[in-house]
Amino acid sequence: MLTLGTAVMAPDICAGVVAENPLTDMAKFSRFRDDGKLWIVEFGDTSGDAAALAAAAEWSPLHNLQPGRDYPATLIMACGNDQRVSPIHGRKMTAALQATGSRGPHLLLEKDGAGHGGAVTRDETAATRAEMLRFAAARTGLVWPKARAGG
Numbered sequence: 001m002l003t004l005g006t007a008v009m010a011p012d013i014c015a016g017v018v019a020e021n022p023l024t025d026m027a028k029f030s031r032f033r034d035d036g037k038l039w040i041v042e043f044g045d046t047s048g049d050a051a052a053l054a055a056a057a058e059w060s061p062l063h064n065l066q067p068g069r070d071y072p073a074t075l076i077m078a079c080g081n082d083q084r085v086s087p088i089h090g091r092k093m094t095a096a097l098q099a100t101g102s103r104g105p106h107l108l109l110e111k112d113g114a115g116h117g118g119a120v121t122r123d124e125t126a127a128t129r130a131e132m133l134r135f136a137a138a139r140t141g142l143v144w145p146k147a148r149a150g151g
Helices: 002-009 034-043 050-059 088-099 122-140
Strands: 016-020 073-079 106-111
Touching: 002 016, 002 073, 016 122, 073 088, 073 122, 088 106, 106 122
Parallel strands: 016 073, 073 106
Antiparallel strands: none
């Protein structure tokens, strides 16, 4: 939530953003999966309270997007079987970013069947981290050194 909130509210300070399993819809978070209800203590109950809904909308990343505003390139990572943070947050945020007309790219990398940790095996973890680093390197201008022969 903090990473995407920063990108939405101060897009000019970010070259690119990587967000793993983010909370983005703070108006409806308690409706997504059973675990969302556990956060009411922390974030407030927005389901029936207009004042709480208005307060959450002030800092909710999804609700602060503005059409026509240029947002930094974004890689949102979600897990299809995440029991803590529903992948609907990442899906909705990616779609909303794409709909703003911002040049992006705004990408969603969703791991089907993975839980909150994002991977089941070490190889999957390495592949996911490599995707994150590749995205970040492309946005920040990092040039990968050429591989040395024999090494």
